[in-house]
Amino acid sequence: MADVIEVDELTKKYGDKTAVDRLSFTVRPGQVTGFLGPNGAGKTTTLRLILGLERPTGGTARVGGVPFASHPRGLRHVGALLDAQQVHGGRSAAAHLWALARGNGLPRRRVGEVLDEVGLARAAGRRIGGFSLGMKQRLGIAAALLGDPPVLLFDEPVNGMDAEGVRWTRRLLRRLAAEGRTVFLSSHLMGELENTADRLVVIGQGRLLAAESVREFAARAGGRTVVVGTPQAAELTRVLVAEGAAVEPEGSAGAERLAVTGLAADRIGALALRHGLQVNELTTRAASLEAAFMDMTADSAEYRTPGGPGAAERPSPGGRPDPGRAPGRRDEAEPTRKGKDA
């Protein structure tokens, strides 16, 4: 299928600062494409350039084969959630959406439909000013869906959402892609994308670091690791190695845990059963993708916790990284960005 978003040598400078640096990538329909990069990598600027909200210093961004400048604007063509906080707090959710619908020539019934879709029907008449960030994100998603557009761009849509909200967003994005739409969503956390995205565009300091399927990214990262606890470590190691897996004993001697790559957890369980070997634990460790992302972007994180992306920030061997300690997280170290929202 033809690429819907085409970014070619796109560059944006703010004075001496190059926010986006000769960036080229494409985004296809029928898939969720994750746009991944540490804080300050240039994701929001790129989305704003694609949407024609900023003028590029160089290069082009095309949507549907035409440069954005000549692209028919409006919510029927492209829906976007950039900053959920940028809404008039005095209006009700329904009034906000109706103003948008009216401005885009959309029927009033769409307001009720999208409020239902995002789970805000009961809050339709409430002032947005009283909404939590998670509710504002849902409202922003509702606004993006209002025109039933074939192309959807979301900038960190799950920020501020609780676990249920994150799961709901993930399912929604997958469904929108399955309907054949082009879904492009940014995040600074691999964990938010690995179960949602089919493809990844990874950037750091405005430059392209990778554009590939999640599977390719995972393969490059050495694949997923399955941690297996067993009192029969030597026997199980022989069985797994014979099936092509790489097996590393973990922890201290006698701890009897194996880190297995190259075989999925269900296959390991089935092999152990077939050979009559006891397994006490079988855990897929998803942290390897986050670690690969951190390694890939270690030199390009704009702000960094003292000590750099080293031991303190790496995921612990046994678990997922704490998102609160991702490198250069804004709440830790970001200075004020002058003019950003001006």
Ligand SMILES: Nc1ncnc2c1ncn2[C@@H]1O[C@H](COP(=O)(O)OP(=O)(O)OP(=O)(O)O)[C@@H](O)[C@H]1O
């Ligand atoms: N209007 C502006 N004026 C000056 N510098 C800007 C402006 N907008 C963005 N920048 C700078 O450009 C760089 C990229 O910023 P951008 O917001 O696009 O990154 P991001 O990847 O979206 O980051 P985050 O994950 O923190 O939202 C940063 O160094 C930022 O400070």
